[in-house]
Amino acid sequence: MVKTIVGFEEIAAREERFQLATYQKLPLAIGRGRGSWIETEDGQRYLDLYGGHAVAATGHCHPHVVAALKKQAEKLLFYSNVVYSEVRARAAEKLVQIAPSPISKVFFCNSGTEANENAMRMARLATGRERIVTFTGSFHGRTADAISATFLGKYRELGRPNVPGHICAEFGSIESVRRVADESVAAIMLEPIQSMAGVRMAGPEFYRGLRQICDERGIVLIFDEVQTGVGRTGSWFFAGSEAAGGIVPDIITLAKALGSGLPVGACLVTENVAAQIKTNDLGTTFGGGMLAMSAVIATLEAIERDNMLENVKLVETYLRARLAHLPEIEEVRGKGLLLGVKFKEEIAAHVQKELLDRKIITGTSSDARVLRLLPPLCLTCDEVELFVEALGDALGGR
Numbered sequence: 001m002v003k004t005i006v007g008f009e010e011i012a013a014r015e016e017r018f019q020l021a022t023y024q025k026l027p028l029a030i031g032r033g034r035g036s037w038i039e040t041e042d043g044q045r046y047l048d049l050y051g052g053h054a055v056a057a058t059g060h061c062h063p064h065v066v067a068a069l070k071k072q073a074e075k076l077l078f079y080s081n082v083v084y085s086e087v088r089a090r091a092a093e094k095l096v097q098i099a100p101s102p103i104s105k106v107f108f109c110n111s112g113t114e115a116n117e118n119a120m121r122m123a124r125l126a127t128g129r130e131r132i133v134t135f136t137g138s139f140h141g142r143t144a145d146a147i148s149a150t151f152l153g154k155y156r157e158l159g160r161p162n163v164p165g166h167i168c169a170e171f172g173s174i175e176s177v178r179r180v181a182d183e184s185v186a187a188i189m190l191e192p193i194q195s196m197a198g199v200r201m202a203g204p205e206f207y208r209g210l211r212q213i214c215d216e217r218g219i220v221l222i223f224d225e226v227q228t229g230v231g232r233t234g235s236w237f238f239a240g241s242e243a244a245g246g247i248v249p250d251i252i253t254l255a256k257a258l259g260s261g262l263p264v265g266a267c268l269v270t271e272n273v274a275a276q277i278k279t280n281d282l283g284t285t286f287g288g289g290m291l292a293m294s295a296v297i298a299t300l301e302a303i304e305r306d307n308m309l310e311n312v313k314l315v316e317t318y319l320r321a322r323l324a325h326l327p328e329i330e331e332v333r334g335k336g337l338l339l340g341v342k343f344k345e346e347i348a349a350h351v352q353k354e355l356l357d358r359k360i361i362t363g364t365s366s367d368a369r370v371l372r373l374l375p376p377l378c379l380t381c382d383e384v385e386l387f388v389e390a391l392g393d394a395l396g397g398r
């Protein structure tokens with residue numbers, strides 16, 4: 001038996017001693033969670049507006065998800081894709097049903113970066129071309145191809161030697177895409193809302209323009225919806241929404257919220273893409289495992305049963321209205337519950353710390369002016385009030 005460690009100081013010291021120091025951590029040792037709240041090992045409650053990096057969309061430990069996982073864990077934890085499975089069949093069917101037309105099939109994997117790697121491979125297989133266009137400010141993951149597609153900050157350099165054939169266009173500029181996306185390009189891939197870059201979003205005409213270029217030049221359009229997918233923007237996907245100008249890409253990649261905390265990734269594809277993919281073109285041991293699939297079904301059911309898509313719209317409207325009067329804020333960016341509070345000055349890290357002192361967890365971004373909010377989709381207006389009050393207090397004390 002590994003003995004339980006007691007007390008924040010001891011937990012932090014032991015973790016730092018035995019885990020590689022690759023993350024800058026908040027000074028919390030987390031023990032349990034429920035809804036939009038988490039509790040530390042020593043009993044302090046925090047309002048979680050970060051959701052474990054946009055993962056806890058259904059809230060922490062949603063009872064429907066927990067019950068489904070318990071039930072599945074007693075039946076079978078895992079079997080691979082060499083066999084059929086009732087729970088996998090239902091997860092795939094449910095995902096395709098909620099996806100915008102003409103999405104018609106799914107490939108399951110384990111993370112966001114893996115979903116993006118497979119999406120790019122599918123685009124190359126489908127077109128017989130190699131080059132991939134992504135954007136300034138993009139973040140697509142840390143494995144070889146995904147990090148080579150990432151133009152935010154210094155990530156790409158960490159991935160040296162990069163996979164060849166990655167080209168960068170200007171996010172939001174359809175002209176810059178027209179210049180680089182010629183008939184040698186397999187895919188244009190983008191986060192429809194660039195979260196880590198500071199919650200940057202374009203107008204619907206940009207997404208429509210991308211669809212048009214892809215159609216004209218035989219290019220596969222990939223939406224990396226690792227953050228925007230599974231209800232975060234108030235519709236199941238950004239793809240097909242009004243904000244996207246109604247357009248649907250050829251591939252949508254998902255992860256984060258999809259399993260409410262169990263590692264699950266997915267590529268949703270159209271029939272045209274699916275028709276080009278043969279046995280053994282893609283694969284993964286864990287993708288489509290039973291426990292993960294029961295998490296997918298329960299996550300989607302929980303969002304549906306609790307009307308979370310409606311809640312996201314309502315809470316976004318409320319939050320925007322409540323923040324409108326604060327003079328330190330320049331704008332609130334993003335959509336649904338993927339929001340960037342942009343201050344007039346570079347104070348996001350300071351505000352994050354002040355909020356943490358007031359027991360509210362938020363995120364920063366690569367833009368020092370932008371505080372990021374990625375809360376559970378079940379956040380209530382009363383909980384927003386706690387945030388607004390604490391924010392006013394934090395800003396007033398500067």
Ligand SMILES: Cc1ncc(COP(=O)(O)O)c(C=O)c1O
Pocket residue numbers: 111112113114116139140141142191195196224225226227255256
């Ligand atoms: C938009 C986007 N794509 C891909 C990834 C990579 O996902 P993962 O960390 O699950 O590999 C992330 C992670 O933050 C992300 O935000």
